[in-house]
Every structure is written in structure tokens, then in C-alpha cells.
Amino acid sequence: MPPYTDRLLSLPEYPLAKIPQQKRDLIARGVDVIDLGAGDADLAPPPAVLDRLCEAARIPTMSRYGFALGLMEYREAVSRFMKRRFGQEFNPLTEVVPLIGSKEGLSHLALAYLSKGDVSILPEPGYNSYLGGTLLADATPYKYPLRPDNGFLIDLDRVPPDMLKRAKVLYLNYPNNPTSAIAPKEYLQDIVRRCKELDMLLVYDNAYSELAYDGYVPPSIFEIEGARDVAIEFHSMSKTYNMTGWRCGWAVGKPEFVGAVAKVKSFVDTGTFMAIQAAAATALDECADWIPTNVAAFKERRDAAVSAFAENGFVTAPPRATMYLWLPLPKNIPSAVFGERLLQDEGVVVLPGSLFGPGGEGFFRVSFITSPDRIREAANRAGRVLKRLNAQAA
Numbered sequence: 001m002p003p004y005t006d007r008l009l010s011l012p013e014y015p016l017a018k019i020p021q022q023k024r025d026l027i028a029r030g031v032d033v034i035d036l037g038a039g040d041a042d043l044a045p046p047p048a049v050l051d052r053l054c055e056a057a058r059i060p061t062m063s064r065y066g067f068a069l070g071l072m073e074y075r076e077a078v079s080r081f082m083k084r085r086f087g088q089e090f091n092p093l094t095e096v097v098p099l100i101g102s103k104e105g106l107s108h109l110a111l112a113y114l115s116k117g118d119v120s121i122l123p124e125p126g127y128n129s130y131l132g133g134t135l136l137a138d139a140t141p142y143k144y145p146l147r148p149d150n151g152f153l154i155d156l157d158r159v160p161p162d163m164l165k166r167a168k169v170l171y172l173n174y175p176n177n178p179t180s181a182i183a184p185k186e187y188l189q190d191i192v193r194r195c196k197e198l199d200m201l202l203v204y205d206n207a208y209s210e211l212a213y214d215g216y217v218p219p220s221i222f223e224i225e226g227a228r229d230v231a232i233e234f235h236s237m238s239k240t241y242n243m244t245g246w247r248c249g250w251a252v253g254k255p256e257f258v259g260a261v262a263k264v265k266s267f268v269d270t271g272t273f274m275a276i277q278a279a280a281a282t283a284l285d286e287c288a289d290w291i292p293t294n295v296a297a298f299k300e301r302r303d304a305a306v307s308a309f310a311e312n313g314f315v316t317a318p319p320r321a322t323m324y325l326w327l328p329l330p331k332n333i334p335s336a337v338f339g340e341r342l343l344q345d346e347g348v349v350v351l352p353g354s355l356f357g358p359g360g361e362g363f364f365r366v367s368f369i370t371s372p373d374r375i376r377e378a379a380n381r382a383g384r385v386l387k388r389l390n391a392q393a394a
Contacts, residue, residue: 007135010135015351015355022349026344034374036370036375036378037351037367038367038369039322040245040367041369042370043242045241045243045279049283052279052281056279065270066270066272066277067266067271068098068262068265073277074281076281077281079092081284085209086223088222088223094255094259095253095254097261097262098249098277099261100249101247102235102236103129103236105234105250106127106129106171106203107129107132108264108268109260109261109264111137113169114133114134114168115137116139117139118139118140119166119167120139120167120168121167121170122141122142122170124143124144125357126171126178126357127173144159144359145358145359146179146181147359152176153181156194164198167198167200170191170202172221173205174206174218175209175218175319176208177324178351178356178363180319180321185224188221192224192226192230200230201231203232204220204221206234207239208322208323210239210240211239211240213320213321216320220233228253232251232253232257232261233251233252234249234251235250236248236249240291241283243280246280301368301370304368305379308378312380314327314379314386315328316328324365324368327363329353330386330393332393333386333389334352336355341385341388341389342381342385345388346382348382351364351365351367352364
């Protein structure tokens with residue numbers, strides 16, 4: 001048999017790859033497992049969306065290939081959403097591209113803009129699609145460490161000059177996964193300016209734009225003057241509407257940017273099931289009043305998580321967006337050790353920071369995706385593990 005390619009061998013293990021089987025094994029042993037790993041809430045999509053999916057699935061033409069065009073109704077709904085939510089107009093035919101979830105679009109973009117010798121600048125810790133797309137394009141990732149002392153922000157002036165000179169793409173994600181950090185407007189203005197100067201494409205992952213709390217309203221990068229010249233923005237139905245498994249998202253930007261992604265996709269997929277696109281259009285057009293109710297449920301879980309983990313020795317400020325806590329560990333406890341002990345000893349799934357790369361070491365991610373009572377129980381179990389590990393290290 002032929003050997004694996006260098007591309008495949010360059011890919012790290014995906015953070016969530018082993019967790020489903022580990023959960024199955026623990027459950028088979030009778031363990032009460034609490035999963036706070038994936039950003040995959042146990043909440044239902046809007047009722048109107050479920051009704052529309054059932055209705056659309058019965059229409060024979062919805063089961064045909066969608067191709068790159070997809071369902072025009074969905075493109076138009078995306079355009080209306082961007083106008084209503086951010087005040088930004090996008091031509092539904094030339095400046096919108098439907099995606100099978102934002103994840104695949106973020107990965108496929110690299111195939112359009114990166115080649116061997118090129119560099120992408122990406123956050124570490126960060127969403128693994130940025131790294132995966134870069135490696136599959138034979139390009140070089142420059143992993144910028146997101147740490148508390150830099151506000152979990154990428155500072156291009158601190159990127160080595162040789163890397164900056166070769167950089168073609170900058171991946172940014174605010175509100176941020178996994179750190180929950182948000183980016184000040186002044187920071188985004190500076191990033192847009194620098195990307196113009198450096199002739200660099202700004203890939204803005206805005207998957208958490210609607211999951212925000214305490215009065216914070218995340219912006220679109222296109223609210224920043226000049227961003228149209230340098231940026232493409234990605235959105236997802238997954239988090240806002242509890243539609244993670246439906247795999248539906250979009251990107252918007254200049255025709256040449258979205259067209260490049262669409263061209264790559266035309267060779268690797270034929271689009272999301274059009275009944276799902278129809279349901280997504282209903283979500284975007286008709287469910288604005290439902291979103292605050294969903295966000296309120298996440299806020300209740302956030303508050304429960306912050307207080308319960310604080311009571312058990314983990315201190316963090318309440319995040320103003322996303323569905324995650326990024327919790328620090330004592331310096332003498334590796335995140336992988338903590339995560340494995342918490343899983344095996346107490347049946348709680350969290351993601352060690354090291355799974356997001358060396359830059360994530362010293363932290364672990366909690367997804368507040370289940371009920372407040374279950375989150376509190378998970379925090380109590382995590383506290384027990386923390387005490388045992390501290391005692392062993394003493």
C-alpha cells in the first residue's frame with residue numbers, strides 16, 4: 001500500500017476525535033458521564049425551524065443537488081440578516097456563499113489562498129480548522145500564542161518579520177473559541193489597517209456573534225471601515241440556533257473572496273441538503289425574537305458554571321460571549337493530566353488546553369452546554385480532582 005502523504009502526517013490529532021468512544025466505554029461501565037467538551041448544547045432549535053425542515057423535506061426538488069448556488073431563499077435570508085443585524089449589505093448572488101457549516105469553509109479557504117512557502121497567522125489556542133486548512137494547503141502555520149497578558153489578542157507587530165513577510169492569511173475569531181475573549185473596536189480597526197498594509201487576507205470567524213451577554217453586542221468585521229477590501233467573514237447556524245449537527249453556515253465578502261471559496265467547494269462537495277437551507281432561511285428571517293430566549297438559557301448556564309467552578313477552586317471572570325469558560329490550572333498540573341483524571345476518575349469531559357496546541361497549556365475549556373444542575377455537579381467533581389492532584393504535587 002502507498003504511504004501516507006506528508007500532508008496527512010502533518011495533521012495533529014483532532015481534539016474531539018477520541019472523546020465519543022471514551023464516553024461510550026465509560027457509560028458501558030455504568031459511569032455517570034457529564035460532557036462539557038464539545039460546543040454542542042442539549043437545547044432544541046426553534047420550533048418554526050423544525051416545522052420548516054419537515055415541510056421542505058417532503059418537497060422532491062429539495063432532495064436534488066444544491067450545487068454551489070444552493071437555495072436562493074437561503075442566500076437572500078443571509079443577505080437580509082447581515083443588513084438587519086450589522087447594517088451591511090451583501091449581494092446574495094455574488095457576495096454570499098452557502099457552506100456545509102463554517103468549519104469546512106474556513107478549511108477550504110486555505111486551498112484558495114495558500115501554497116507551499118506561504119504562511120498563515122493563526123491563534124493558538126484556536127479552532128483546529130485554521131491549522132488543518134493551512135497544513136492541507138502545504139503552507140506554514142505561524143501560531144500566535146493567546147495569553148492573558150496580551151488580552152488573548154494577536155499583535156502583528158510581535159510576529160517575526162520573516163513570517164510576516166510570507167503571510168498571506170490571518171485567521172481571527174472574536175468572540176473567541178476557546179478563550180471567550182472579545183476584541184475592542186480599536187483593535188479591529190488596527191488589524192484592518194495592518195492587513196491592508198501587508199496585503200493580507202483577514203479571515204474573520206464570527207460563529208459566536210449572537211451568543212453574548214450583559215449588554216455586549218459583537219460586531220461584524222465589516223462594521224470596521226475598509227474591511228471590505230481585506231476581509232471575508234464566516235458565520236454558522238450551529239451555535240445561535242442549536243443546529244450543530246445540521247451543518248449549515250455561510251461566508252460573506254467581496255465577490256473575489258467568496259468566489260474563491262465557492263470554486264474550491266465546487267470540486268469537493270455539492271452543497272448542504274436544500275431542506276436544511278430552507279429551514280435555515282426560516283431561522284434567519286423569523287426567529288429574531290427566539291434568540292434572546294436561547295441566549296438567556298446560556299446565560300443561566302454561564303452564571304452557574306462561573307460560580308460553581310469558583311467554589312471549587314477555579315477562578316475566572318464571567319465571559320461576555322460564547323458558550324465557554326477558559327479556566328486556568330495551577331502551574332504544577334498539566335492540562336492533559338487534569339483532563340484525563342477528571343474523565344477517568346469522575347466521568348466529566350472537558351478539553352485540556354494542550355489539545356488546542358502548546359499555547360493552550362495551563363488552561364482547560366468548559367462548555368456550558370447542559371443544565372445548571374449538571375454543570376454544578378461537574379464542577380464539584382472537578383474540584384475533587386484538583387484537590388487530589390494538588391495533594392500529590394505537594
